[in-house]
Amino acid sequence: MYQLAAPAFAEIDIKKSRFLGQLYPLNSRSEARSKLAEIRSAHPGAVHVCWVLLCEGDSGLDDDGEPSGTAAKPMYNVLVHKDLMNVLAVVVRYWGGTKLGAGGLTRAYSQAISEACKTAELVAVESMQDLTVQTGFGDESHVRRCCEKFAAVVTQVEYADAATLHIRIRQKLASHFNRELTEMLKGQVTIKG
The missing domain is CATH 3.30.70.240 (Alpha-Beta Plaits)
Structure with missing residues (x-):
């Protein structure tokens, strides 16, 4: 298992839509709520703020209006594959005018988190x-x-x-x-x- 040493960020553009991948080291749902409120106020023009929280005993996810299973679930899969815990993954989407379809959304959200993971400094968590x-x-x-x-x-x-x-x-x-x-x-x- 790994956790973040510090927040990590990445941005990708797909068909003029911007996807801002963000990772934050957090330990509770209350911390996640505060961080999500901060992110939403910093990005008032975003059409979606999708997120996944993986914490011991306190996890959750939200597609924030994207078709079910096209945003949070792919983000979750990346976090599980990278063996991360105590993390809030957020993707802020700015609409580019072109529909991406279910497959395109799935790829975009997972890629945004994958790119953020590439910039992250990870620390091994010992039981x-x-x-x-x-x-x-x-x-x-x-x-x-x-x-x-x-x-x-x-x-x-x-x-x-x-x-x-x-x-x-x-x-x-x-x-x-x-x-x-x-x-x-x-x-x-x-x-x-």
Whole structure:
């Protein structure tokens, strides 16, 4: 999976119609609504502002008056093919006077987003895992050293009968972390997550 490091833009002309492809790194539908309102006010002469939002648990798409399936769905397909997430893709269309037909629209909208993707700086997204580590107070420093070694982040610590550390770690390193910490503390640790 990838996400955008910064917004990316491209413009294509097809039979005098202008298609402005835009990509924005976003994390929620509320952010997308604000960005879409901003884009619509910046382009009052546009005939269509079609969009696709891909966020964890909060996605959506809109053809904005274009024939169903000719704008947002092709844009969505490009984003999925590029393995993008947490992104708002927008194509602003200015009418050029010639109808493009369903196939022409599909190609135009997907090409506008593809061209914007070519200019985008992408960042790999690593899956994270949350762990809860419970150990004796005297071993907390060992847990913290192991966290440093695996670039894990201690997000919260609780003290009761034992020290409980809530940790966020790259998912691909979690099993190695668990094994090394268990060996280091000779099994005197409980790891959940």
